[in-house]
Amino acid sequence: MAANTGGRRVFGVRRLVLIENLWFYLFISPWIIGFLVFTAGPMVASVVISFMRWELLSPPEFVGLNNWAAMFKDALFWQSLKVTSIYTVFNVPVALTFAFLLALLMNVRVRGISFFRTLYYLPSLVSGVAVAMLWMWLLNPKFGLINWLLSLVG
Secondary structure (H helix, E strand, C coil): CCCCCCHHHHHHHHHHHHHHHHHHHHHHHHHHHHHHHHHHHHHHHHHHHCCEECCCCCCCEECCCHHHHHHHHCHHHHHHHHHHHHHHHHHHHHHHHHHHHHHHHHCCCCCCHHHHHHHHHHHHHHHHHHHHHHHHHHCCCCCCHHHHHHHHHC
16 A cells, blocks of 8 residues: 655645745835836946946947046045045944934833924824825815816816
8 A cells, every 4th residue: 555645735835835935026026126226227337337438428438447547546536535434434323322322212211201202203204194185185076186187188
């Protein structure tokens, strides 16, 4: 008598995993497309363009590392690098320290902390409320701008 190894069940589990993976990639694909189009693509294009001499109205001409050599010889580049480095070295630790202290302050149980949290988060809430009110005005069935424009069309 042959033993049942449960091959059908393993196939079913594999199929379920495959379907879950497909759904995962389907849901993450807008982010991947956005990353490729708006971040990775422009970065790669910038590197490619850095090897070209390109006046806007003429076609690009490959010049190799000439642009990079000119950049490293330019005193303004080194001055900019120095200023950026100093700003980063002094600003990042101060900003991180301030952010951590603010986070600690928001977790302390003292009188009036609810009011402070409200004041702190209020600006991020106000913009959402303003956008919601704007859309309510635009989509108003009686006086909305969109319905008025549609009534002009027919």
